[in-house]
Amino acid sequence: MNDRIPELDALAGPIDGEDAALAEVRGRVLASIRRRRQWPVWLAAAAMVVVTLFAGRFASRLNAPVQTLTYSLQPPPAPEVHLSAVPVRRAVRARVKPPVKAQPDEQVVVQLETDDPNVVILWISD
Amino acid sequence: MDAELVIGAEGVRVHPGGAQVLTDLMARHERQVFRLAYRLTGNIEDAKDVTQEVFLKVHRSLGSLDGGRDPSAWLYRVTVNAVTDLLRKRRPSMPLPEIEPAGSHPTPERELLDAERRRLALEALAQLPLKERSAVVLRDIEGLSTAEVAEVLGTSEATVRSQVSIARGKLRRIIDRALGRKV
Numbered sequence: 023m024n025d026r027i028p029e030l031d032a033l034a035g036p037i038d039g040e041d042a043a044l045a046e047v048r049g050r051v052l053a054s055i056r057r058r059r060q061w062p063v064w065l066a067a068a069a070m071v072v073v074t075l076f077a078g079r080f081a082s083r084l085n086a087p088v089q090t091l092t093y094s095l096q097p098p099p100a101p102e103v104h105l106s107a108v109p110v111r112r113a114v115r116a117r118v119k120p121p122v123k124a125q126p127d128e129q130v131v132v133q134l135e136t137d138d139p140n141v142v143i144l145w146i147s148d
Numbered sequence: 149m150d151a152e153l154v155i156g157a158e159g160v161r162v163h164p165g166g167a168q169v170l171t172d173l174m175a176r177h178e179r180q181v182f183r184l185a186y187r188l189t190g191n192i193e194d195a196k197d198v199t200q201e202v203f204l205k206v207h208r209s210l211g212s213l214d215g216g217r218d219p220s221a222w223l224y225r226v227t228v229n230a231v232t233d234l235l236r237k238r239r240p241s242m243p244l245p246e247i248e249p250a251g252s253h254p255t256p257e258r259e260l261l262d263a264e265r266r267r268l269a270l271e272a273l274a275q276l277p278l279k280e281r282s283a284v285v286l287r288d289i290e291g292l293s294t295a296e297v298a299e300v301l302g303t304s305e306a307t308v309r310s311q312v313s314i315a316r317g318k319l320r321r322i323i324d325r326a327l328g329r330k331v
Contacts, residue, residue, distance in 0.1 A: 026288050027319045029272070032265035033289050036179075037186050037195075044178050047196050051174070051203045055167060 170207050173219065178203070180220065180290075181227050187285045188231040188278070190270045198230045205230070224290070224300040228282050235278060272322040276315050283308050284315035 037043075117135050134143035178199065185198035205226055206213075213219065273281050279301070286297045287308070294312075298305045 025316070027269075027284075027316055027323065029265055029269045029323050030284075030288050030319070032262055033187050033269050037183060037192070038263075039192060040179065040182065043192055043196050044182055044199070047178065047182070047199045047203070048174060050196075050200050051170075051207070052167065054200070054204055055170070055207055 169210055170203065173206055174203055177219065177223050181223055184224060184227050184285065184290060185231060187270070187273065187289055188228070188281060189234065190274045194231075194234060198227060198234055201230045201234075202226050221296060221300055224286065224292075225302070228300065231282075232278055268323060268326055272319050272326070275322055276318055280311045280315035280318070283311035284319065287312045288316075 119133065130147045132145040132147075134145065136143065181202050182195055182199045185202075186192065186195035189195055189198060202223065206219075206223070213222075273285065276284070282301060283297055286292045286300060287294065292300065294305045294308050297312075298308045301308065
């Protein structure tokens with residue numbers, strides 16, 4: 023019951039049309055691998071196209087005519103100044119130095135200066 | 149992968165992902181894969197599809213193949229898995245072939261007789277569950293040992309012995325019935 027089945031021996035040899043079938047399979051396998059290798063190239067090409075389109079669109083925006091706005095800046099009117107001729111008088115004042123507190127046994131000297139630098143009034147007190 | 153498979157035609161070491169390695173592997177093992185696929189599927193077109201799928205998987209796995217080991221057992225396993233996937237996809241629309249009664253094709257010549265025997269064997273195999281079919285094909289046609297069949301199918305030797313025994317019994321009954329022998 024457990025012996026080999028002799029009819030299976032008919033399947034042991036080569037299969038009819040084996041060479042042609044294997045040549046076809048070989049071609050299909052290599053073509054499939056080639057296609058898989060090419061997809062990164064196609065992907066890169068598609069990415070390039072997308073980038074180019076975006077770049078073109080961006081460039082067209084840059085080249086679009088720009089609406090120029092002109093502003094004219096006018097200086098404000100100068101204020102009106104009315105000058106009247108006023109005679110300038112030089113006031114004669116005596117410059118008085120504050121009195122220095124007299125120290126005991128110290129001579130106090132008050133110097134009065136006039137507008138004339140050559141005239142100085144000295145007041146000395148004992 | 150065979151150790152020398154990484155050496156190209158010019159003796160230059162080929163990158164493991166290269167098509168040259170795959171071409172060498174196909175040249176060495178395509179008949180083994182194709183014949184097993186044919187014996188398990190029973191027709192040329194399915195065998196071609198399975199063989200193509202197997203070698204595409206080989207190409208994807210080139211980097212992880214162990215260069216020091218004979219890939220035959222691994223290829224057997226990948227082939228059986230590919231056949232399993234194919235038959236699972238086609239099961240709803242693919243009825244098992246009917247065996248025609250003996251004498252419907254009178255074949256006096258030897259060649260035609262062999263063809264008839266092949267057809268009979270294939271149709272008988274097609275009536276087995278895939279696991280039993282794989283076990284008996286690998287054991288009785290491919291000539292693998294029980295241990296090797298167990299490794300390919302990822303099961304134990306006891307299971308393989310059981311599957312082969314059951315498969316032989318079923319095949320004998322199917323073929324005897326087809327040949328008009330008394331069962």
